[in-house]
Amino acid sequence: MAFKTRAQYVADDLRQRILGGEFSGGTQLRQDALAKDYGVSRIPVREALLTLEAEGLVEFHAHRGAFTTELSVAKIRELFDLRVLVEGYVLERAIPRLTPADLAQAETILSDYDAALNAGHQIDHWSDFNFAFHRALYAPAELPEAMAMIAQLNTKSDRYIRMQLLYTRQIEKAEREHHALLDLARQGDAAGACQVLERHILDACEGIVAVLEHHLASQA
Amino acid sequence: MAFKTRAQYVADDLRQRILGGEFSGGTQLRQDALAKDYGVSRIPVREALLTLEAEGLVEFHAHRGAFTTELSVAKIRELFDLRVLVEGYVLERAIPRLTPADLAQAETILSDYDAALNAGHQIDHWSDFNFAFHRALYAPAELPEAMAMIAQLNTKSDRYIRMQLLYTRQIEKAEREHHALLDLARQGDAAGACQVLERHILDACEGIVAVLEHHLASQA
DNA sequence: ATCGGGACATTTGTACACAATATGCAAAAT
DNA sequence: ATTTTGCATATTGTGTACAAATGTCCCGAT
Structure with a gap:
């Protein structure tokens, strides 16, 4: 458990940012921007977003990207x-x-x-x-x-x-x-x-x- | 919803295979083998495995790969x-x-x-x-x-x-x-x-x- | 003026190549 | 004999580059 892949690191940090309210519901999360933000390539970012999707914090739309979920x-x-x-x-x-x-x-x-x-x-x-x-x-x-x-x-x-x-x-x-x-x-x-x-x-x-x-x- | 990415296709098919009992609990799922199996690169395979991890069908261990879960x-x-x-x-x-x-x-x-x-x-x-x-x-x-x-x-x-x-x-x-x-x-x-x-x-x-x-x- | 269609730009999705890490074995040291 | 250390190998993790798809803008037709 000691080792953390970049994807896990990004997922953990991004989760905090989302929960912290940095993005309002429905915001698109651009993979490129996040990758540059964290100084990694888009692949670990994608994997992080997939993890967050499973947790219900973001939603993927094919070829349109990831958006933070909006709760009614x-x-x-x-x-x-x-x-x-x-x-x-x-x-x-x-x-x-x-x-x-x-x-x-x-x-x-x-x-x-x-x-x-x-x-x-x-x-x-x-x-x-x-x-x-x-x-x-x-x-x-x-x-x-x-x-x-x-x-x-x-x-x-x-x-x-x-x-x-x-x-x-x-x-x-x-x-x-x-x-x-x-x-x-x-x-x-x-x-x-x-x-x-x-x-x-x-x-x-x-x-x-x-x-x-x-x-x-x-x-x- | 009409379009299916390769990652989604692999996830759907692999889920069926796991649920169908093709792998007994604890089997390691090698990304390379699955990629060759489906005729895609390892990246959509990884993404599919991440999805299945979220569904509780496989478990990831950093640098060791994905294993099917074993239920007691x-x-x-x-x-x-x-x-x-x-x-x-x-x-x-x-x-x-x-x-x-x-x-x-x-x-x-x-x-x-x-x-x-x-x-x-x-x-x-x-x-x-x-x-x-x-x-x-x-x-x-x-x-x-x-x-x-x-x-x-x-x-x-x-x-x-x-x-x-x-x-x-x-x-x-x-x-x-x-x-x-x-x-x-x-x-x-x-x-x-x-x-x-x-x-x-x-x-x-x-x-x-x-x-x-x-x-x-x-x-x- | 409005609607439909097509080229462009942006963004995502994927392949390929390389780097990093875990495991197993062998050899050496205690 | 047991343990430990280093190396070899296989497998995963990630950067880079390219292909595919979507949305937009502009233009022309009605």
Whole structure:
């Protein structure tokens, strides 16, 4: 795993740029420009774009190139509903199998980020922390395929989560919910934890939709 | 959509070959050999392999190449459990929105395949028919992201479904279940349909696991 | 004025050639 | 004898160059 091909490097960096909001939905990504940007040939760029296509961040049209995907409000709702469904399924199975070590790890991730929050604004890495925390809770279920699906759903919705965080200061709220989630997990209350998780995800969704609709309204 | 690049063509054909069982799990797919096979250069082959990697059919290791993935019994169970979860979710939402036209289309697909079954052994296209039928039932839910996930889960488990069909004559059973499913859908009985669907998927899973374990036992 | 058709330019898709890396074997050192 | 180091070879990864396809612009016809 130590070695990274140029294609992987470009894919990783480009993913960050897309998720960071550098390109608005529907932007064409010219292979030549990206190649010059990264100082590589177009081939690793193409391969990176293909990877991102599979992740749902860009779309290829034969002989017309790659475009960043545009998510509608309906699709965002759909993505978050699916997250509720799958993450709830996994969490329910993970909680009875949580060991003290698992809980300690989740605790550590959470307090580390609390500390980072107080130090400064780390929006860039919030997604990673968020996913790391959720992963720590889900891992004991030992459902790798489901985890892969969850990762995919998260990647697809990440761009919009960032947008929401930028406009509304909801990180603190999310952190409070994380603590509540951890407490319920510690008590082994699967039903309660799933309920909090559902609310956690759906609230984030509504926040994003609100921001997005406000944004669209102001553009029109 | 009319035009197909060579990369897409190779991806489609190679997917069929993998799903058809031509390569056992863990086989290395040499780019050079495939390129000569298809009469193209290695680049579209690489791109095809990247696509298949995203679909979970092969795995890339840097500088070592692509290998077909190997699914464990645990992963197969996980995949089918996820199918129950997601397909049930979609079906429940689709049934109240089913129009007579939707039902007619599903009916047509089903009777077309019944006819094909009587004519000869069409195992090659069973997956397509199967997916087409399920898609017809799910489509009215208008959940494209969920449909994409379902397609992905189906692709991953297809190889093993074929194996099961080859060893056990379960197509007829599946067809009977399809008819039952369609009847319940026609009556608007969402709960009943979901129950039949769950049984439909889990029975297939158990059949595959039985075949696989028998297979593994005879190898050892 | 509008619509249709054809040449041009831009961009993607692919072949070919080379560079970089992993693996296996052999030989040497401990 | 075991381990390690270096080399040979095969295979992947990438740069360069060319072919194919798409969209655009201009021109002429209706």
